[in-house]
Amino acid sequence: MKKNSIPGSVELLKNNLQSKRQQATDDFKKRHPEASDWLLSAGIAVGNIRSSLTKLAASGMIAGSLLAFSPSLTSADLSLSDSALTLINAQQLRDRLMKSLEPQLPEKITGFNKAQEAAISISVRETLGIDAKFELDGKRLNHQYGWMGAEQHLMRYPGDNVPDMAPKTGAWGYFSQTRNDFNDDLAQKEKYYVAVQTLYLPEWNKEYQVLKEWYKYRKMLAINPNSGRSVVAVISDAGPANWTGKQFGGSPEVMEYLEYVTGKRKGPVILMFVDDPQNKIQIGPVEKKYE
């Protein structure tokens, strides 16, 4: 009977897992004898990592022997960032992002190599908690890092009239066909929009129908790498033209948040697709909620 076989099975399972754990411990010590000592001096016993970390968390301190083990260790080494994402303020978050992106930025505003792209994606995920990518569903923009210039507001519905509004609709037409159909969601999409050069994508003309639908209101993350400010926006327009020397466009609100509203009203931006199939990431400034 199945019920009678359970105690034996549990023992067998336990023995098997314990044996695997022992093997993993032995392998670790054999491969990394010095690291085993480092860990032990910090209060983490190889063989009992989980319980060691639990104890450390409970005591709130690192074993003092680590200092003795390493005389060159200074107090600065220990002054690590102080809290989880929910406890930090917006400026700290920006600083973290900026610092983590800095090593990946090329001297000139050009493309990234694959390693840089991977590192940036991880930095964004770990810092902002957003899964952002340079390539999504096999689609890729012609630029990932470029100059973003200020755009005007887009016409939201027929008869719309707001200050600083472009004389024509965006590349995807009106946001709604009537004023009555215009809602808060669409309002956000106009408020925080970016323009990208879909017109220069090599496959654009050939796969126009599919691509036009795919790129419409596609969620993007725009980062000012020099300040760490970031905003989630959607693609609502195409452009700018190559002759402008700019690669992306940003709505008045996007540009204001990225702090590119003075002088030539343009600045360097990293632009990434937001992988958000369940539509959980809100449109708008990312770090604002920490202010």
Next chain:
Amino acid sequence: MNKIFYWHLIEFHPLKTELVKKGITEKEIEELLIEAEEIIHHKTLSLIFDHLPKQHHREFTIRLAKEPHNREIMVFLQQKSGVDISRLLTENIRLTMNEILEDLRIIG
């Protein structure tokens, strides 16, 4: 425990489901999950030390001991190792978990 910085990469649900299916008590499931977790920690840390240059081992250890849950550790590892460590860890954890599940199916 205070979650470790790569905790989000570990998917315990399939293992828990398999154990529940076997009619094992909650206490026993907890014990078995702890064993599985220890295996994952050892294999994960081993992989990290494999890819992290030696001169950064000390700092990594300090960071881990100081704030094991801090996800900035992943950024640190990414920068210092020069490889896509998040992807490597994800794959390593997935393989380890699959091995455990496979053993479970054979034994069970």
